[in-house]
Amino acid sequence: xxxxxxxxxxxxxxxxxxxxxxxxxxxxxxxxxxxxxxxxxxxxxxxxxxxxxxxxxxxxxxxxxxxxxxxxxxxxxxxxxxxxxxxxxxxxxxxxxxxxxxxxxxxxxxxxxxxxxxxxxxxxxxxxxxxxxxxxxxxxxxxxx
Numbered sequence: 001x002x003x004x005x006x007x008x009x010x011x012x013x014x015x016x017x018x019x020x021x022x023x024x025x026x027x028x029x030x031x032x033x034x035x036x037x038x039x040x041x042x043x044x045x046x047x048x049x050x051x052x053x054x055x056x057x058x059x060x061x062x063x064x065x066x067x068x069x070x071x072x073x074x075x076x077x078x079x080x081x082x083x084x085x086x087x088x089x090x091x092x093x094x095x096x097x098x099x100x101x102x103x104x105x106x107x108x109x110x111x112x113x114x115x116x117x118x119x120x121x122x123x124x125x126x127x128x129x130x131x132x133x134x135x136x137x138x139x140x141x142x143x144x145x
Contacts, residue, residue: 058083065122075108
């Protein structure tokens with residue numbers, strides 16, 4: 001039995017190019033958020049699975065980093081992670097090939113080298129990073145402000 005379980009749902013009508021869908025989360029934070037071919041492949045208005053994956057990864061990674069910094073006696077005053085999810089064509093379809101994380105932080109009682117060490121440690125421990133390890137190239141840039 002799982003210690004934690006979270007739910008989300010998706011609905012789609014029509015074919016790939018002219019159809020449209022929506023995604024919702026159990027918490028209600030996303031409720032019928034629109035997505036379509038245009039939002040995924042042509043930068044149309046709405047969301048897409050890769051954007052949601054990037055948001056989830058940025059959030060998960062940033063929380064993990066905060067926990068590690070605080071546990072080691074540092075003061076994580078402000079951490080901001082930008083995640084870029086990249087896809088490439090593979091055969092008949094696409095594949096998420098890379099996740100690029102840039103984390104900027106204001107952290108008390110730490111230097112750049114120690115901050116980078118914690119970023120690397122967070123990268124190994126973050127649950128969403130662990131899901132992607134071995135399948136998606138994950139890079140990290142750490143900027144101490």
